[in-house]
Amino acid sequence: MTLASKLAWDDTVLPFQLDRPDIRGRVARLDGTLDAVLAQHDYPPMIEAMVAEAAVLTALIGQSIKLRWKLSLQIRGDGPARLIATDFYAPAEPGAPARIRAYASYDADRLARETDGFAAIGKGYFAILIDQGKDMEPYQGITPIAGGSLSACAETYFAQSEQLPTRFSLSFGRSAAPGEDEHWRAGGVMLQHMPKSAAEAAREGSGEEGLLHHGDLLDGAENEDWTRANVLLDTVEEMELIGPHVSPAELLVRLFHEEGPRVYEALPVQFGCTCSEARVRQSLSIYSAKDIGHMTTDEGIVTADCQFCGAHYEFRPETLGFEAVEGPDASG
Template identity: 75%
Template sequence: MTLGSQIAWDDTVLPFQLDRSDIRGRVARLDGVLDKVLAQHAYPSQIEALVAEMTLLTALIGQTMKLRWKLSLQVRGDGPARLIATDYYAPRSEGEPARIRAYASFDEERLTEGAEAFSLIGKGYFAILIDQGQGTTPYQGITPIAGGSLAACAETYFAQSEQIPTRFQLSFGQNLMPGGAEGWRAGGVMLQVMPEASPFASGGGSGESGLLVPGDILEGDDEENWSRANILLDTAQDLELIGPTVQPTELLVRLFHEEGPRVFDPQPVAFGCSCSAERVRESLSIYSAKDIAYMTTDEGIVTADCQFCGAHYEFDPGTLGFEASKTP
C-alpha cells in the first residue's frame, strides 16, 4: 500500500453493486472533509461524534440520489443535542467534487459527562430533504428517532418512508497522524436493496413503535440475499472501514467476493458552503425597516455569521429589507 493510493481514496465515495444479490452500495472515506467540518466550532466530544456520524451518513446517502442541487439531513430532538444539520451539494459539473457542510446546535449546560452521544438527542425526528433547485418542489420525509444511533435512524427512514431495506456500517474517530498531529477519519459501507427488487409493504411494522424494518419488506430470495450480505458486512473491522491501509476495492473483495461485486467511478467530496452576501440579503428581504433597525448594531451595521463555515458578513442597514432605501 503506497502513500499515493492511500491519498487517492481519501474524501471519496465509491459506488458498487453486488450482482448476485440485487444489492447496491457505497463505500465512503472521509478525512479532510471531516476535519474542516469539525474545525468550524469547538464542539464537546459527544457533539463531535454526532456531527461526524451525520457527515458520513450524508456522504453515503447523497451519492445515491440523482441530485441536481441539494440533499439535507436533519435531526431535531428535545435533549441537549437540539439540532444536527448537514447539506450535500451535487457536483456543479462532471469531475468536480460534491460539497458537504454540517452544523450542530446544543445546550452545553445540559450535557452529561460520560453519557452516550446518541442519548443526548432525546425524543425527536430524523428528516431527509431533497431540493432539486429553482422551479421544483422540495421533498421532505420524516421518521421518529429510533434505534441506538444516527445510522439506525437513517435505516428506519429508508424502511418506513421509502420502503427500501438499507444498512449502514460506520466507523469514525480521531487518528494520530505521523508527526503527532491529530486528524479525524471516518469510513463506512452502505447497502441497499435495488428499488425494483423491494416489494411494497402495508400495515404496521415489527420495529420500534411499529415502524417497518427490512424483514417486513423482503421475502423469499430477496430476504435470503439481504440476510447473507448483512452477515458478511458484520465482519468488517473498524480499521478496514476508515483506512487508510485498506483500499475500498480491497474491502469489497474481502467482504463480498462471492456476491459478484462491481464498482463504478468514485465521487470525490469536499467541504463546501453555499452561503453568500446575496443569500443573506435575500433571507432578510422579508423584514421591514423597523425590523432591520432592531438588528442594527451600535456601529450602524447589520452583521450575520454562517453557522456552517464561519463566514462573517456586514451590511449597511439601508440596503436591507423590503423597504430598503439604498442600492447594495
C-alpha cells in the same frame, strides 16, 4: 498500499453493485473533508462524534441519489443535542467534487450531564430534504428518532418512508499514523436493495414502536440474499472501514467476493459552504425597515454569521429588506 494510493481514496465515495443478490451500495472515506467540517466549530467530543457520523451518512446517502443540487439531513430533538444539520451539494459539473457542510446546536449545560451522545438527542425526528434546484418542488421525508445511533435512524427512515431495505456500517473518530498529528477520519458502507425488488411493506413493523425495519420489506429468495449480504457486512472491522491501508475496492472484495461486486467511478468530496453576501441579503429581503431596525446594533450595522462555516457579514441597515432606500453597493 503506497501513500499515493492511500491519499487517492481519502475523501471519496465509491458506488458499487452486488450483481448476484441485486444490491447496490456505497463506500465512503472522509479524512481532510471531515477535519474541515469540524474545524469550523469548537464542539464538545460528544457533539463532534455525532456531527462526524451525520457527515459520513450524508456523503453515502447524497451520492446514492440522482441529485441536481442539494440534499440535507436534519436531526432535531428535545434533549441537549438540539440540532444536527448537514448539507450535501451535488457536483457543479462532471468531474467536480461534491461539497459537504455540517452544523450542530446544543445546550452545553444540559449536555455536561449526559454520558450517551445519542440519548442526548432525546425525542424528535430524523429528516431528509432534497432540493433539486430552481422550479423543482423540494421533497421532505420525516421519521421519529429510533434505534441507538444516527445510522439506525437512517435505516428506519429508508424502511419507513421509502420502503427501501437499507443498512449502514460506519466507523469514525480521531486517529494518528506514526509521525502525524491526530485528526478525524471516518468511513462507512451503505447497502440498499434495488427498489424494483422490494416487496409490499408489512402493516406493522418489527422496529422500535412498530416502525418498519429493513428486514420487514423482503421475503423469499430476496430476503435470503439480503440477510446474507448483511451477515457479510457485519464481519467488517473498524480499521477496514476507516482505512487508510485497505482501499474501498479491496474492502468490497474482502466482504463480498462471492456476490460479484462491481465498482463504478468514485466521487470526490470536500468541505464547502454556499453562504455569500448576496444570499444573506436575499434571506433578509422579506423584512420591513422596522424589522431591520430591530436587528441593527448600537454601532448602526446589521450582522450575520454563517452557522456552517463561521463567515461574518456586516450590512448597512438602509440597504436591507423590501423597503431598502439604498442599493447594496451604496458607499459607506
